[in-house]
Amino acid sequence: MEQPSCIREFSRYTVLSVLGTLGVSCYILADTFFVSKGLGTSGLAALNIAIPVYNFIHGTGLMIGMGGATKFSVCKSQGNQMLVDKIYTNTIYLAVLFSIAFMLPGFFCPRQLAFVLGADMTILEMTAVYLRWLLLFSPAFILNDVLLCFVRNDANPQLAMCAMLIGSFFNVIMDYIFIFPLHMGIFGAVFATGISPVISILMMTLHWMKNRNSFHFAGRGICMKVVQWDLSLGFPSLIAQISSGIVMITNSECNARLQTIAVTGLKLYFISTPFVGYNIILATFFTSIERAFPAHILSLLRGLILIIPTAFILSSLWKMTGVWFAYPVTEISAALLGFVIYKNGKKRTACH
Template identity: 40%
Template sequence: MRNENLLKVFGKYVSLNVLGMIALSCYILADTYFVSKALGAAGLAALNLAIPVYNFIHGSGLMIGMGGGTKFSIFKSQGKDPAANQIFTNAAFVMICIAAVFFALGLFASGPLVRLLGANEQTYDMSRIYLQVILLFAPMFMLNNLLLCFVRNDGAPQLSMAAMIGGSLSNVVLDYVFMFPLNMGIFGAVLATGLAPVISIAIMSPFFIKKKNSFRLTRCSIVFKNIGGVLSCGLPSLITEASSGIVIIVFNMIILGLEGNTGVAAYGVIANLSLVVIAIYTGIAQGIQPVISSQYGSGNRAGAKTILRYALIVMSVVSVAVYGAIVLFAPEIAGIFNGENNSLLQTIAVTGLKIYFTGCLFAGFNIIVSMYFTSTESPAPAQTVSILRGFVLILPSAFILSYAAGMTGVWSAFPVTEVVVAVIALILLLFTGRTATCA
């Protein structure tokens, strides 16, 4: 890949993947909108209590897909096709094992889990139904993520985008049909979400039926070193997604004590809008991964850095546009999800939107830099950035700032954390060697 073509390749992969990720994020956003219209604040609170489990499922699939896709792309760029196929086979094995655990939890433990997540008598039944169905569809969510990542790394970003958009649009349509004409309530919302990855996989299936793919399952041994490498390289993706779930859980508990179910419903608006914004950054990050891994694998480190620079420029422009729109239209945005015209919910959500999203520029920087480290086989700094923003800093910030400033402190925890992590990420980017190999 010549340097003069890097901008063209960057534009192709990033634009397609951002569109696909925005569509994919609509899985939950569509649920939020239709649930708010059909079931009101109680339904919105129930949905928000169950969403963290979806984050864990989605993150587990991305961990295996992104980690495996990174190793696959590097091996392919080096002409090591047998090793690349062994990576795919080992990644598929790990995916099946983890998906089986989620499926078992859906069969036997959805009730106790939803209690642990903070459901009360008002939200228990709806939260349990949503959680159970999401867990039972976990194998489909994870298989979809695995195939999307490998298809993208196999030189077919258009197909990956089409599958993500097709699955998400089907979710929106089925949400409406199941919840309104068929009056299926919360079960209709989650069933539509669960069927979306099935449709996405179906869209990708001709790629495999016509044997256009260069990756395939092979008869080989399960090599734990390969599995360790996949998980190590993909761990930041899991941390990014799982941390979103953990943050939602902690914020829900704090907000329940401050503003009750109405506060949780208001946070649901912010959390789900955040999913879309983070999806844009994740789309940029996942879009650059195959290109950077290919440049790195072929020894073109300068090309990899050029792609990183392009990504940071695009992210900055997007961040300014997003925050400008939120400042200008916060009441209208909150009103979209406030089907009952609850004045308290509206007030809490509008204030929260304006404070919470001041951190979006720094969050985008952290996500992209973490993916750069992952794509160049440097898992330690990638994991450091992901863990700091996902667990180490934001959780104590939420407790300390909420104690000091109530709901204003809750909203401030996110931007404060992202600013601190961005400083650390910049230091790692400038001074950390990027030639380590995934364990």
């Protein structure tokens, strides 16, 4: 009876997490579509320049949330309530500190940041507006990521999924309203994006209202050991977000040759799909059993160490085709190494 129960529980968490993630992906696509239709190529260019900053904010929230929620799950299963509360409290402290760090450039230097990221004079102001409000909304993004991880791991994946989907749905609706009927421009687009995690957070308050939460805020000082756990266990999530990089988007003004290149390239790119899935699952598995080092190795290999030299080498051999092949080659190489690490770990465990 235990095995079917485990499979059922695993399926429940997996399906709900996938549905929530698909909802987020849909609102990102909707954001891109409405900006391109309402603001043209200039708005789309400004959005693309801001994407790495959003990835970094979202990655930071996931790093803190995944790291804290993983350790929280372990301590909860051990019945250590004092440590559970300490982990949650210190994770919130970290979220506040990182939020302040992101808000400061939003207040003081969004134009300089836009310029550094590559905005030229034609889109500098538009990009600066988007970046300013994106950074000022960082507390909402980060806190939402943290709470989603804790609520999901606190035996409530349904609520976490609903919060993600409803937040995403409202973002799509508000995107349309702010950009078209209200003519709020690029500010409307970023304002809709910033409101989305706020709605998601409000949804998750049901977890406390129904007294389902097993973690509580305890007003104690910062514990560096917990901070170390959060950052170490959650670091692969940060790398995964940063390595996604800047997405190249075609709109209605693209030319036929670019479309042909994209179609051909995507066929090569998607060879990597099964290996990407395997690598993500393996890195998450290592994190969940508190083996942070192999999770770090896999994430760094995929996100930084392998992809850059591979892209240079293959592009010099096969030009654009080599660039498209770089991602599948990187993921396949990382998958093979991850399999070796996993097998060696099992052998060591068997010997002990």
